[in-house]
Amino acid sequence: MNLKGKKILVGVTGSIAAYKSALLVRLLIKVQAVVKVVMTDSAKEFITPLTLSVLSQNPVLSSFTDKDSETWNNHVDLGLWADAIVIAPATARTLSKCATGNCDDLLTAVYLSARCPVFFAPAMDVDMFHHPSTTRNISALAAFGNHFIAPEFGELASGLVGDGRLAEPETIVSELSAYFSQKSVAQYKRVLITAGPTLEPIDPVRFISNRSSGKMGYAIAEAFAAAGASVTLVTGPTHLKTTNRNITRLNVESAHEMFEVTKEHFQQHDLVIFAAAVADYRPAHVATQKIKKQGDELLLELTKTEDIAGTLAGKKRADQLTIGFALETEKEVEHAIGKLRRKNLDFIVLNSLNDPGAGFAHDTNKITVIDRDEKIHEFDLKPKEEVAQDILNIVLAKWSEA
Known part of the structure; x- marks a missing residue:
């Protein structure tokens, strides 16, 4: 005790x-x-x-x-x-x-x-x-x-x-x-978390984004901060607020901004959790003026954004843990394991849009956590605050082993 x-x-x-x-x-x-x-x-x-x-x-x-x-x-x-x-x-x-x-x-x-x-x-x-x-x-x-x-x-x-x-x-x-x-295990640890969506501008008034609310990433940040860790939260645009004084919040908008800020802080942290829903593509050219409605079609040329998790996790230290997220609609476990290997992650948290109450915008989530040895941990649907506790417990167990 x-x-x-x-x-x-x-x-x-x-x-x-x-x-x-x-x-x-x-x-x-x-x-x-x-x-x-x-x-x-x-x-x-x-x-x-x-x-x-x-x-x-x-x-x-x-x-x-x-x-x-x-x-x-x-x-x-x-x-x-x-x-x-x-x-x-x-x-x-x-x-x-x-x-x-x-x-x-x-x-x-x-x-x-x-x-x-x-x-x-x-x-x-x-x-x-x-x-x-x-x-x-x-x-x-x-x-x-x-x-x-x-x-x-x-x-x-x-x-x-x-x-x-x-x-x-x-x-x-x-x-x-x-x-x-x-x-006692977490209080000397530094944790870097990305959260929320990214916003990729088309012109001064329009952008490409997704339905991420940021709730899961913020809940994880609060859980680790409550356990005593020092948390840096790199967040895309969201209405959410943090409550724990152990959380330092860094606001970004685009995938490129999130990449640069996360890269800057990556090496100083013991654990990095890539929970943000980063846009896969951005407009190749951003108009400086509002695009006027002309004709029946508008063609946008898109280019790939930076692979934040893949780039940074590939450079991680031996004593550094990385966790990624995978939102899938088919062959969920197969695709999640592929992402785990490809991006050199220690854990991947799988969400399936086929599970009612899971995914974007909900207050609940249903996750499956897969580790490097492809051991699968399945959890029931529960509030995102409790899901964050499950993720915290998995990391604490890993730290305790070390």
């Missing part, structure tokens, strides 16, 4: 699963973490503050003021104190409040004040968990950079069977430990 001395704030909300928070706190103390507990008022209906106070060896807080001592429980100080916050159980109501910034109690105010990683462990009935509003709130919180510890499948308090059981306390502690292990 990597939790010795880590300051963990446990948030407990009003779910029947709140009884498990006692064991969670006990396990955290057992691995020598420092624990403070913040409860919502509704959580007190399921477990007493006294129980959690004895187990955590700290007073349990639930309001902004302590009426007996007339002291102020400063939510900002609590948010800055913690190395990690884990809200377990996290009810549908709490997820909604955190997703929308509705901080009407101490716990949600601490969440909004936190600068540390926050882990949500949902617990609710199966239909509540799968309701579109809950799914939307989870997606929003994941997009903010929060982490989720998935509920388990089983019999629920309602008598129904399905997803919604709070993850076992041992699982939650293991997830926290894994996070801090990842951070």
Whole structure:
């Protein structure tokens, strides 16, 4: 375990699963973490503050003021104190409040004040968990950079069977430990990521581009930055913004600009991920004035753009990792392996446009990762933030081997 001395704030909300928070706190103390507990008022209906106070060896807080001592429980100080916050159980109501910034109690105010990683462990009935509003709130919180510890499948308090059981306390502690292990591996690494589309001008008002939103590349950047890596993001035109201070963003437009900027920074990074959807061709001649409509046809002469991944990965150091992306519509694995070999990549991430919910513009993705030994790792359709975590975990495992 990597939790010795880590300051963990446990948030407990009003779910029947709140009884498990006692064991969670006990396990955290057992691995020598420092624990403070913040409860919502509704959580007190399921477990007493006294129980959690004895187990955590700290007073349990639930309001902004302590009426007996007339002291102020400063939510900002609590948010800055913690190395990690884990809200377990996290009810549908709490997820909604955190997703929308509705901080009407101490716990949600601490969440909004936190600068540390926050882990949500949902617990609710199966239909509540799968309701579109809950799914939307989870997606929003994941997009903010929060982490989720998935509920388990089983019999629920309602008598129904399905997803919604709070993850076992041992699982939650293991997830926290894994996070801090990842951070120790990644925190000294430098990661270069390309993302988004490129824009190839035809004239001052028209251009050639593609449907890439940049969401996948940005999610990967956020995942590596949250794990402690120093990230340089070379991005084509997109409306997306970065949130982590470990990310340095470099804006470009054309494939040529992306090539030049990526080439400039390539050698200084331990890992390079080519996630951008770079245009394969650009107009051979760019008109200096707007092209007027004349006749029934307009013929454009196109010329190839630079092969950014192929050119740079061919010059990589022995200790440098490179990851490419392949978006295919037929013979997906065959074509992806060909690209992996041809461009001298260590991994290739395959997307298929034949998979519903994958590819451009979606908030979800379904990937297959293939390594140099042609070992295939297949993943289910999931939010792009979770896909980014899968890619992060593969790289962390590779770094750990080294």
